[in-house]
Amino acid sequence: xxxEEKLKIPDCPICRGEHTYKLKVERTYVIERLTTNxxxxxxxxxxxxxxxxxxxxxxxxxxxxxxxxxxxxxIKSVTVGGVTEDEEE
Amino acid sequence: MKKNEKxxxxxxxxxxxxxxxxxxxxxxxxxxGKEILKSSISTARDFCKxxxxxxxxxxxxxxxxxGFVLPENVVLPATKLFLSVIPPFLFLISSIxxxxxxxxxxxxxxxxxxxxxxxxxxxxxxxxxxxxNWGIILSLWNRLPQCPNLPLFH
Numbered sequence: 001x002x003x004e005e006k007l008k009i010p011d012c013p014i015c016r017g018e019h020t021y022k023l024k025v026e027r028t029y030v031i032e033r034l035t036t037n038x039x040x041x042x043x044x045x046x047x048x049x050x051x052x053x054x055x056x057x058x059x060x061x062x063x064x065x066x067x068x069x070x071x072x073x074x075i076k077s078v079t080v081g082g083v084t085e086d087e088e089e
Numbered sequence: 090m091k092k093n094e095k096x097x098x099x100x101x102x103x104x105x106x107x108x109x110x111x112x113x114x115x116x117x118x119x120x121x122g123k124e125i126l127k128s129s130i131s132t133a134r135d136f137c138k139x140x141x142x143x144x145x146x147x148x149x150x151x152x153x154x155x156g157f158v159l160p161e162n163v164v165l166p167a168t169k170l171f172l173s174v175i176p177p178f179l180f181l182i183s184s185i186x187x188x189x190x191x192x193x194x195x196x197x198x199x200x201x202x203x204x205x206x207x208x209x210x211x212x213x214x215x216x217x218x219x220x221x222n223w224g225i226i227l228s229l230w231n232r233l234p235q236c237p238n239l240p241l242f243h
Contacts, residue, residue: 011108063108
């Protein structure tokens with residue numbers, strides 16, 4: 001199941017501007033029986049490094065970000081879907 | 090350069106850890122990935138082309154060697170004659186499979202729609218891989234009549 005999330009980069013290393021990118025996050029959902037342990041279980045962070053393109057100068061840079069996953073909703077893939085529509089305008 | 094920022098609600102939380110210019114290593118990896126992506130279609134097509142030549146060329150070589158190895162005035166029994174013509178026949182079939190794999194794939198997509206390009210790319214790669222696998226299986230299967238358990242000239 002793919003969900004779209006947003007990542008704001010406040011200080012672009014190329015143009016020093018602010019950009020917001022769309023991230024396509026694919027998660028695999030596992031249907032499991034809910035136990036009392038699950039209620040206290042916290043989500044685990046997962047780090048991802050992706051290549052982004054500065055919309056102002058059309059140059060590439062890398063950013064590392066953290067997403068959270070649980071055992072019932074594991075992150076399968078994260079892809080960069082370009083800048084948000086507000087940014088394109 | 091380290092920046093931290095939280096966006097969205099608790100379920101869809103993205104936390105920025107670091108932003109930096111592309112490292113030389115990652116840049117090289119990016120270029121490699123780009124090269125693999127761009128060349129994978131032409132590489133598979135070139136391989137099909139090469140295998141067409143190999144498979145077709147193997148037929149006269151096999152028949153020539155068979156004529157060279159067989160003693161003069163020898164008439165093979167029907168079963169052995171049948172076994173001896175299996176390899177060139179399989180080489181012919183594998184060359185036909187490689188020819189089909191070499192054919193350009195007809196597909197319509199718009200350059201504006203990334204998903205369509207991705208689908209066409211994946212379809213082409215999978216189609217060609219299927220033909221390459223079958224062609225290679227048939228070419229390797231040619232070794233079967235030559236294996237020691239199936240003596241041709243006893």
